[in-house]
Amino acid sequence: MRSGLYYGWELTGGGGSPAAVDLYGEMLEQIELADHLGFDTALIGESHFVDGDLTGSVVDLLGALAGSTRFIRLGSAGRALALQHPARAAEDFAVIDLLSNGRAILGVGAGHSEAAFAAFGVPFDERRARFEEALDFIAHAWTSDAFSYGGRFTRFPGKTPENAETPFAHEPYEKPFRLQWERAGLEPKHLAVTPRPVQIPHPPIWVEAQGEDDVALAVRHGHAILPAPALSDAEVVGLYRAYTAGMAAAGRSLTGVERPVIREVFCAETQAEAVAIAGEPLRAVYAQHAAADALGNGADASLDRLMAERFVLGDPDQVFERFKTLQQEAGINHVICRFRVPGIEHEAVVRSLRLYAGEVITRLRS
Numbered sequence: 559m560r561s562g563l564y565y566g567w568e569l570t571g572g573g574g575s576p577a578a579v580d581l582y583g584e585m586l587e588q589i590e591l592a593d594h595l596g597f598d599t600a601l602i603g604e605s606h607f608v609d610g611d612l613t614g615s616v617v618d619l620l621g622a623l624a625g626s627t628r629f630i631r632l633g634s635a636g637r638a639l640a641l642q643h644p645a646r647a648a649e650d651f652a653v654i655d656l657l658s659n660g661r662a663i664l665g666v667g668a669g670h671s672e673a674a675f676a677a678f679g680v681p682f683d684e685r686r687a688r689f690e691e692a693l694d695f696i697a698h699a700w701t702s703d704a705f706s707y708g709g710r711f712t713r714f715p716g717k718t719p720e721n722a723e724t725p726f727a728h729e730p731y732e733k734p735f736r737l738q739w740e741r742a743g744l745e746p747k748h749l750a751v752t753p754r755p756v757q758i759p760h761p762p763i764w765v766e767a768q769g770e771d772d773v774a775l776a777v778r779h780g781h782a783i784l785p786a787p788a789l790s791d792a793e794v795v796g797l798y799r800a801y802t803a804g805m806a807a808a809g810r811s812l813t814g815v816e817r818p819v820i821r822e823v824f825c826a827e828t829q830a831e832a833v834a835i836a837g838e839p840l841r842a843v844y845a846q847h848a849a850a851d852a853l854g855n856g857a858d859a860s861l862d863r864l865m866a867e868r869f870v871l872g873d874p875d876q877v878f879e880r881f882k883t884l885q886q887e888a889g890i891n892h893v894i895c896r897f898r899v900p901g902i903e904h905e906a907v908v909r910s911l912r913l914y915a916g917e918v919i920t921r922l923r924s
Contacts, residue, residue: 562599595915624657633663640688655755667766700760777804823895839901874917
């Protein structure tokens with residue numbers, strides 16, 4: 559089982575202190591240390607216009623990390639594809655893949671912030687249709703030469719007519735010949751998205767899953783799912799059972815398919831120490847989730863219930879056993895840990911990373 563790191567929008571808690579420049583520096587230092595310690599993955603969740611949010615430009619953060627790390631895989635989590643032209647996402651993550659020599663992961667989602675959709679002028683009720691079309695476009699863009707795409711929302715090049723049934727079309731092998739002086743002012747009917755990523759056929763795509771509709775979408779396209787971070791262990795198990803059944807029904811093998819999960823984790827010498835350092839900061843974040851009804855109707859946001867259902871706080875043995883139980887129940891093979899939320903100091907995170915790497919990673923891999 560592999561291990562990774564996750565950084566969501568909840569970095570400052572809206573307080574604005576410490577300064578953003580310090581938080582970016584600490585995030586980069588933690589991920590660079592994780593690269594040295596043998597962690598497999600670092601994901602950054604994208605968010606816009608949230609008080610205290612520092613993750614509006616995930617691509618820039620991943621670009622910085624591509625140059626300062628050597629082995630750890632780098633990706634987004636829940637990137638809302640509907641908020642931009644999918645050709646931009648294809649270009650951006652191809653560049654990240656090239657800069658990192660084939661370490662990019664594109665973690666995507668339909669998007670759930672009505673404020674962000676309103677700010678970018680994208681109808682919120684179209685987000686799922688736009689998202690699925692963008693997924694289709696990006697996969698073609700990464701694996702095709704010049705092409706056209708006549709989707710409901712995406713026209714590439716711009717004057718391509720809509721073709722709802724088969725929006726994608728290769729450029730014809732036999733191109734109409736035109737003399738040079740006849741080409742002026744003509745707009746191309748087919749274009750190639752460049753550069754191409756290193757990974758073949760393309761970087762992995764992980765679809766954020768809140769419910770079974772997201773699972774079904776991922777199965778249709780043959781992508782992995784990434785259960786939303788705030789889901790309980792039981793909800794994660796339910797999504798992976800639906801995913802396993804859906805892949806089997808579609809005739810797709812799970813062999814080689816990544817099955818990740820994001821959990822709130824803090825590893826210390828004793829569980830009492832882990833709870834003392836991380837318990838209240840994490841509970842405060844989930845109190846915000848509960849207030850926004852992001853944990854389900856009437857969800858109990860007490861620390862005891864959160865530790866039973868969502869948090870993994872303990873000594874190395876307890877952390878290992880919790881992950882092994884989740885592996886047995888859900889079939890996961892990749893745990894992505896959030897060690898840092900507002901209220902947990904950088905030095906404490908570094909100690910926890912070192913302890914986890916020294917006593918948990920090797921056991922999970924074996």
